[in-house]
Amino acid sequence: MPSPTPPPMSTPHKSCSSPSPPPPKLQRAPDIRHRPICRAGGGACRLPITRRAHAASLLLLGLAPAPAPVRAEEDGSGGEEGVLGAIKSIFDPNEKTKAGKTLPKAYLKAAREVVRTLRESLEEDDGGDMARFRRNADAAKESIREFLGGWRGQQTVAAEESYVALEKAIRSLAEFYSKAGPFAPLPQDVKNKILDDLSAADACL
Numbered sequence: 001m002p003s004p005t006p007p008p009m010s011t012p013h014k015s016c017s018s019p020s021p022p023p024p025k026l027q028r029a030p031d032i033r034h035r036p037i038c039r040a041g042g043g044a045c046r047l048p049i050t051r052r053a054h055a056a057s058l059l060l061l062g063l064a065p066a067p068a069p070v071r072a073e074e075d076g077s078g079g080e081e082g083v084l085g086a087i088k089s090i091f092d093p094n095e096k097t098k099a100g101k102t103l104p105k106a107y108l109k110a111a112r113e114v115v116r117t118l119r120e121s122l123e124e125d126d127g128g129d130m131a132r133f134r135r136n137a138d139a140a141k142e143s144i145r146e147f148l149g150g151w152r153g154q155q156t157v158a159a160e161e162s163y164v165a166l167e168k169a170i171r172s173l174a175e176f177y178s179k180a181g182p183f184a185p186l187p188q189d190v191k192n193k194i195l196d197d198l199s200a201a202d203a204c205l
Helices: 051-061 079-091 105-123 130-151 161-180 188-204
Strands: 094-096 102-104
Touching: 094 105, 102 105, 105 130, 105 161, 105 188, 130 161, 161 188
Parallel strands: none
Antiparallel strands: 094 102
């Protein structure tokens, strides 16, 4: 007896609302900045040059505009003119005074030394330390000796106000000690007169 035929298998019912397929992904537009540009009709292709690449190429080739130069007065160096001026001033035998005159450096140095040492000697004369007073007096004598030995009668400075004032101060001092003796105290009126002459000379040096 033949075996009975099995009943057909039932297929599952599909849902009426089947899910819709996912939307296609949006594709970003291709970046044409880095795509080669080809000429019509064939020929070599070249890459487009961006602003950044252009600036970099200029810098590499040395064609980029150079930064603004720093002015000499801003960096404080004075530039070549300042250096040359300093060198010239070292070897220049002359120097400008406070009054704007150009006089020999050696004269100005000797005259300023007389003003300094003689003024210190006169200021120390008022009952100060005797040892210090003698040191200042010796320094003043030495500076006066060098000044007169190097510049007395020199036509280049004989008519200068500083020379005339110093000569008056030295003469007043010499006349007093020649009359009163080398150890006599200097009167205040003579001292004031000499100090005035020293100030007049200093203003012109």
